[in-house]
Amino acid sequence: MGLRCVALGVVLAGGSAAFGGDVFLLDFESASGYSTSVTEFTDGSTDYFMRTDGSHLNSGTEYFGADGSYFAGQDMDSEPGIGLPVYLTTDTFSIDGYTDLMFAIDLAEDDAFNGDEDWDAGDSVVIEYQLDGGAWTEFFRVENDGSTFNSAAFVDGVEVTDTFQSFSADLSALSGSTLALRMVWDLNAGDEDLAVDNLRISGNLAVVPLPPAAWGGLGMLGLMAGLRKRLG
16 A cells, blocks of 8 residues: 555543554555656666666665665656656645654665765755645755765764665644645755655544543443343
8 A cells, every 4th residue: 555544543431532653654555645746767777766666776776675665766857858856745634633743754875886975965855844735844854964075865964874764853843634745856966866665644643532421321322232132
């Protein structure tokens, strides 16, 4: 499944409750749940922007620890007619009733053929959110170490390696009805790449308790059902 929206809860008598779990998960196992600003493509080598299980890429391009399919991009503006940045945007999903939102994503970056790291100062993949259809707001960034040329990719000082690992961001300040996420890709040369998987928003769903009178009514219904079963 490429997209899962989950809303789970529990109800406790005499008090409120909250259930933690996934609000949204985009795992790229299918082509649903997202759209791209350009048609997905690959030249079979080092220029690509697509959902893949790795079989569409050059044999020397390796992302280890992949969980099935993922989305990857490298040197996107080498494709004729494509300018940077390019975008991957999730479907809009409901966050109504959820609190303490958290974002998580799995990232990997392939080492260059010569072993060098080739992200330059202008290279980045940024993630933005759109709350209730409003403006896009950046909250997450993959970039180089501040050097002019040729460093590894980092998130807040943590290196992105060629093995998928999870990164996260706190979105607990957000409150609203709907949310969408957008990835802004700006990678303009060979060996400047990124693979992403399992974009996830999690949170706590507040549950309004049933009043005592409602619980009493449910108990009476259960008693009557039991009597019917015995009498029948």
